[in-house]
Amino acid sequence: xxxxxxxxxxxxxxxxxxxxxxxxxxxxxxxxxxxxxxxxxxxxxxxxxxxxxxxxxxxxxxxxxxxxxxxxxxxxxxxxxxxxxxxxxxxxxxxxxxxxxxxxxxxxxxxxxxxxxxxxxxxxxxxxxxxxxxxxxxxxxxxxxxxxxxxxxxxxxxxxxxxxxxxxxxxxxxxxxxxxxxxxxxxxxxxxxxxxxxxxxxxxxxxxxxxxxxxxxxxxxxxxxxxxxxxxxxxxxxxxxxxxxxx
Numbered sequence: 001x002x003x004x005x006x007x008x009x010x011x012x013x014x015x016x017x018x019x020x021x022x023x024x025x026x027x028x029x030x031x032x033x034x035x036x037x038x039x040x041x042x043x044x045x046x047x048x049x050x051x052x053x054x055x056x057x058x059x060x061x062x063x064x065x066x067x068x069x070x071x072x073x074x075x076x077x078x079x080x081x082x083x084x085x086x087x088x089x090x091x092x093x094x095x096x097x098x099x100x101x102x103x104x105x106x107x108x109x110x111x112x113x114x115x116x117x118x119x120x121x122x123x124x125x126x127x128x129x130x131x132x133x134x135x136x137x138x139x140x141x142x143x144x145x146x147x148x149x150x151x152x153x154x155x156x157x158x159x160x161x162x163x164x165x166x167x168x169x170x171x172x173x174x175x176x177x178x179x180x181x182x183x184x185x186x187x188x189x190x191x192x193x194x195x196x197x198x199x200x201x202x203x204x205x206x207x208x209x210x211x212x213x214x215x216x217x218x219x220x221x222x223x224x225x226x227x228x229x230x231x232x233x234x235x236x237x238x239x240x241x242x243x244x245x246x247x
Contacts, residue, residue: 003216003222003223004212004213004215004216004223004224004225004226004247005039005040005068005106005223005224005226006038006039006040006212006226006227006228006243006244006247007038007039007040007042007070007225007227007228007240008034008038008041008227008228008229008236008237008240009042009044009228009229009233009236010041010042010043010044010045011030011034011035011041012027012030013233013234015234016030016237018234019234019235019237020034020037020237020238021034031059031062032063035062035063035064035067036064037237037240037241038237038240038241039066039067039068040067040068040069040070040225040227041067041070042070042072042109042188042229043069043071043072046071046072046073046093047072047073047074047075048075050074050093050096051096051097053096053097053100054097054100055097056097056098056099056100056101057097057100059101059104060101060104063104067104068104068106069101069105069106070107070108070109070186070225071098071105071106071107071108071109072109072111073090073093073110073111074089074092074093075111076089076093077089077090077093077110078112078116079112079113083112083116083119083122083123083126084121084122084126084129086126090129090130090131094131099135099137105134105137106140107140107141107142107165107184107225108141109142109144109167109186110130110142110143110144111144111146111167112143112144112145112146112147113146114146114174115147116145116146116147117147117149118145118147118149118150118152118155124158124162127158127161127162128162130164140165140182140183140184140223141163141164141165141182142165142167142182142184142186143159143164143167144167144188145166145167145175145177146174146175147175148175150175150177151175151177156179159181159182160181160182163181163182163183164181165180165181165182165183165184166179166181166182167186167187167188168185168186168187168188169187169188169189170189170190170191171188171190171191173190180215180218180219182219183219183220183221183223184219184220184223184224184225185212185218185219185224185225186224186225187212187215187224187225187226187227188227188229188230189208189226189227189239190230190231191231192231192233192236193231193232193235194232194234194235196232196235197238198238198239198242199228199231199232199235199236199238200239200242202242205242205243205246208226208243209243209246209247212226212243212247213247226240226243227240228240
């Protein structure tokens with residue numbers, strides 16, 4: 001179904017006890033509360049350590065029926081010199097229990113190291129390793145390319161060939177892509193400011209709302225994911241809620 005989802009990265013962040021969670025929400029209930037305020041959450045912990053099937057099942061159980069998680073794939077698959085050798089790590093991650101999320105399994109984010117340069121042969125070999133399905137479920141893959149060498153037509157053609165989405169970000173630290181390479185759009189907004197209660201000004205958020213609606217019209221699936229990640233992270237939930245209100 002065509003839709004725009006807006007969310008945050010994870011649900012455990014100490015400053016959110018002051019800026020997001022009500023005092024009467026215990027730590028064990030944070031996911032339930034957060035998932036009722038936004039429409040998606042990007043799980044970053046799976047980048048650092050392998051979750052178990054019971055973890056995925058618990059996350060699915062605690063969230064609304066129409067909620068969706070994005071998952072950051074294991075760093076053991078992406079933080080390597082030769083991506084073509086990541087097959088075993090990819091397989092281990094995909095089979096670690098993702099299927100327990102059921103309909104709540106959204107995009108899988110493959111984040112490359114900041115130093116990883118574009119190598120068309122190596123990257124194509126990596127794309128070939130990414131499974132198209134998990135059981136009967138079609139998988140959505142998105143690449144977070146963080147080196148300026150990816151800003152070229154050869155990369156865009158390769159990503160489109162394999163229908164791999166590319167992270168779009170406003171971070172001043174990473175390359176700015178504006179082309180759609182997959183069937184959906186995935187944005188990670190990282191330029192929030194602590195001195196603004198909503199992280200971004202209202203005019204800036206209105207601009208992102210218009211952009212998300214344009215992406216929705218342009219993407220083949222009509223699906224758009226926007227996450228407020230990093231930057232002034234304590235403001236991320238407020239930014240996400242404000243954007244959802246605008247939409």
